[in-house]
Amino acid sequence: MTASKPLPDSASAITPQKWDLTLSSPCKINLFLRIMGERPDGFHELASLFQSISLRDTIHFSKKSPHGSAPDQDTLECDKQGVPTNDSNLVLKALAKFRERTGVEQYFHVRLEKRVPFQAGLGGGSANAATALWAANVLADKPCTNKQLAEFGAEFGSDVSFFLSSGTAYCTGRGEVLEDVQPLPQESLFIIKPNEGLSTAEVFKTLKMEDCSDRDPRQLLDKMRAGVISAEYVNDLEVPSFKLLPRLAELKEKLKDAGFKNPLIQKQKQLRPENFGRTKVDLI
Template sequence: MSRLEIPTPAKINLGLAVRGRRPDGYHEIETILQLVDLTDRLILEREETGQISLETDHPSLPNDEKNLVYQAARLLQRHTGSSWGVRMQLQKHIPIGAGLGGGSGNAAFALWGLNELWELGLTREELQELGRALGSDVPFFLFAAQAVGTGKGDALSPLPPLPPLPVLLINPGFSLSTALIYRRVRLVLTKRENRITMLRRFFLMGDVEAIGRHLFNDLETVVLEDHPVIGEMKEALLARGAEGAIMSGSGPTVLGLFAERQTAQDALLHLQQEHRGWWIHLTTTLPSLEDMWQRVRRDST
């Protein structure tokens, strides 16, 4: 195997609770994470010289050590002492700075792909630990297709997979800084019902309607203050039949969870006609990370 073509998926947050500020400056959170089949494409070609290079097709992305994919390759090379290098191409389809974890997924799948390509034999747990050095979301993309994240979001516990569900994503056409959004969070110190526990229970039951009714994100009110379009996007999705709608991560992308694909497809057509300035994409939840890895191995050269 000397070449891999890897689809790197986006993630959505179906619930996100901010619990407090940590001594290290990060926030303590609880979140439910789910992969979807909106993907970037990462092409890896093994390089005998030991050199690492990266090309991207997005003008705002760096091609050097400022890029998480490049950082992932260098980190793995140094950690293992591998003499192999790699030529990497990154083709972007996931919006940048959108609350969908595109960069984190790119980095995570670079670690996984290079572990395969360089025949390093690291375990999934070892790759997750390396991923923590790159970002709080990175370990999730190496863990499972759905999980509960606590701590900084990188302490993960499994959730049972749901059947593939249609998800309509809407982005208003601008990006947001995750760090800035978290700095503006006003913590609520009064005791609240644990909505993550409720969502987890509905996952176990496979109750899509109940999951939709209980979507939430503590960061949403922060973003709404400056960007009321978030509320407009939510209302548009609910009006077109979504079981629930919520901002994903630190935004500004809003997701609508649907029970039926035909309803989601009808909503897509109507919303594209009504809101031509919005980026709107119909995707599906992924039930299994392992299935994606197996397809990449099968198609590799």
């Protein structure tokens, strides 16, 4: 299995504009997600096994010339409606953070080709932010180590640092404390995204600790490592997600009836393996 760090993408060959760098930006799933308690800073302590997968966005980067249009600001375009292209987008936040922490005064024009669905718990925005940090570092002649980039990312997104890891990681804290895990056995994966989405803040607001599992996350990790994968899916955010969007519970039951052994509902957010154990990924 290859790493989750962003890598060059062949899509650059079909884009009409000449770009300085084109990268894939993969998403991830949570193979289990335990919420361990509330923290004094208002976040929740979690323990989760993150796995990057082959479903990805493509991002193109060009360095801005000091004599060109809007030379002292980053600009972002996207091929999908509904994706913000202002300063609220994590790509632009990442580029600003890179300048703030390095002192490198380079601005960029960015095109985001979005394939990862939003509000799906797949970490697409965080992946895009990690890709932007990686790209800025490459185009600035690599003033930072990968560890430093991960530290920058953790300042504005809990799971950004994961997308600069090896692709499979046991994550604790807010999701920013990573322990690399060896690639897992092969599994087939289908991703089904309803039209509706859920706000992460609302899901955590609805969470009640008494509804959470009592499974030991380290034992879950050991079983995953041993190859007992589909039988060990645990996600403590399923119950609040079902309360907010009952259709998700209905969908899970329909998937079970259709023969899926243990559908896993994704919702967590506080490059790249080409696949999950050489897995085919189908987005339905």
